[in-house]
Amino acid sequence: MLTNELKTKITDILEEECSKDKTSGFFYSEIYTDYNDELSSKSILEICQAKNPHESFDEKIMEMYEDYEFNLKIELLDKILKNENIANAINSKETTENEIQDFIYDHHYIKLPYEHYLNQDIYVNIILNTGDLNSDFTINQPFASWDGKDDKIIDNDAAILWLSRQQGYKKSELTNAIRNQKFGKSRFLASLYQEIANCTSHMNCLTFMIQMSLKQWLELYDAIEKEKKLNDRYFPRRSKGRGFMIIDKLTTCGLYSPWQGAGGCLEIALEKDVKIPFRYVESIYPDGGRGYSIYEIFGICHSAWSPNGIKEIHAMKKAA
16 A cells, blocks of 8 residues: 555656646646647548547547557656665565556646647638538529520529628629629629639539638537537528628638539639628538549649638527
């Protein structure tokens, strides 16, 4: 059995060898990283596609440092066992190695570098569904005659119409821009026309390309999940979720088809920040999480994803 004298001696060694958590009073040994240590793209995607991304992230980090953590614990135990007083106590059977080990584990832990990896940048495609999911996103190219006839109006569920209204334009102005190339002085309408005209597929989602930290992604994920039970992806306009995010007007956005590996030119010129209700968010996976990646399709570098694209995240106040 450990005497108070032995406990004090072990604690003194912990004081010398370890740091101390001022809140909990526990001692800890910290694992440090190189500045360029990163989770792989595959690991990031597995975390973001998991049923519980938080747990998946924790498991990934623990797996990465499992051997390192074990070795640190063994090294600390060896230092304590080599202390003359403690070694004599074990030899005289006053205590046992197991008792000492249990005391250490009850008062000490290994601090893993979670924060380092939470700050890692990831490249996310925020895909919207304003009701256009029900048409396989084909209504974002109006007047294209996919069904063999020249449609007369833009569908009310089209994401391009929703975005135009967000930017302050009427349906008639959007129709005039697409049908007659009448843009006035609007950079937005001109760029949207070019985006639609350059689409090389018929299933195109309105997509915002944003560079964010994994920590911010988890915050966004939690806010969306909080109201998930209130939202219906097939009838998003009827959904009762009220959370939203604000996207900066300088964010890269355009039409993108992850299923066909195609899209527009990803150059819609926003004139105002965009308020996106979470009920209109179809997915927030890192690039490649829904099929063909934008990186693969367009051969662009990561600078195309806008840093600081998300200005605000407002979770619904009451959980679903």
